[in-house]
Amino acid sequence: MIPLRPESDPETFEDYLRKQGWIGAAILGKTWAETSLGPIAGWPQALKATIRLALGSRQHMVFFWGPDLLQFFNEAYSPTIVGMPPDPIGAPFEVYWAEVLEGVRPFAEQALSGHGTWYEDLPLRLTRGGVTKDTYWTFSYSPLYDDAGRISGFMNVVNETTRTVEARNALAGANALVASEYEKTRQALTSQREAEKRQRLLQRELAHRMKNTLAMVQAVVTQSLRHAPSLDEAAEVVSARIQALGRAQEMLTEANWEASDIREVLETALEPHKDGDDRFRFQGPAVGLSSQQAMGLALAVHELATNAAKYGALAQETGRIEVSWTAQDDRSFLFSWSESGGPPVAAPDRKGFGSRLVERVVPGYFVGRGELRYRPDGLAYRLNGSLDPEA
Secondary structure, three states: OOOOOOOOOOOOOOHHHHHHHHHHHHHHHHHHHOOOOOOHHHHHHHHHHHHHHHHHOOEEEEEEOOOOOOEEEEEHHHHHHOOOOOOOOOOHHHHHHHHHHHHHHHHHHHHHHOOOOOOOEEEEEEEOOOOEEEEEEEEEEEEEOOOOOOOOEEEEEEEOOOHHHHHHHHHHHHHHHHHHHHHHHHHHHHHHHHOOOOOHHHHHHHHHHHHHHHHHHHHHHHHHHOEEEEEHHHHHHHHHHHHHHHHHHHHHHHOOOEEEHHHHHHHHHHHHHHHOOOOOEEEEOOOOOOHHHHHHHHHHHHHHHHHHHOHHHHHHOOOEEEEEEEOOOOEEEEEEEEEEEEOOOOOOOOOOOHHHHHHHHHHHHOOEEEEEEEOEEEEEEEEEEEOOOOO
């Protein structure tokens, strides 16, 4: 066993303090008679023993004793109060720590009621060296008892954790930044892959649309040449029909080849034929057409309008054309063209490509039927089908 100090070699409390450096000197040099503790000679043994305990420890320790809770601390604790008010030895707790009193008061009251406390990383805003900043503390408050067993103060075994918390917060911030950058990079890569995928789809879709457009142009040219009485008339008809397709394609391009509203398709196709504000009357709800349906319908109304300009309602100033359409919940679709106010109409002796276009080709885009009726009061056209190309 480690031998205890022999009883024959006593040491007075004052002699002990003289060996404790500047803290012992500060205790001996303070005028305690002017405080609530009175002269050192009258201090209770419990207080002296607590001072010996604190000064002999390398753990950061500070304690408060007496009615005014006067402050004592050891060498290890002293860096904590660098830059704080002078004369810390014997300073009253509520005066010296007034800046953070509200933050620590509950713990002090608990210790003074006889119950120990423990807290990790308590944030306290503290001024040291003229600089006020957030500080953090891990500590334990414990009650202290006098010679009669009454609570006379409390001990604070404490470590300042400001640097640890700041480092932890900085690391958390760095990790959050890294995570954020990672997520941005991931999203950017995902967006790039999706963009590349869309580009490939767009290229395939463009090739498909060009193929369909060229097929339609080829059919228009072939059938127009086949049924035209002369090359000059064929050239005129082909040019007009291709221009109608071009206007429809330009409109679809502006809409990014997405669904086009039927009214916009009709107005674009019929714009060259409008010689007055009241020539055409449109009636129907907003209906979206696929790109093929839009081009087909544009070509159909171009044929109908061209025929009306030559032989029908648009050949006379009194002629009018009512264009209407309906769409049901089941995607069924009805389109009508009705002329009035023009010259008398009779069925032609033979049907050309224009008739076959509006009665057979265009209805195919709507999986339906088209019908021309030559009424005495004007030509009527009816297309009955579906807005679903695969219906």
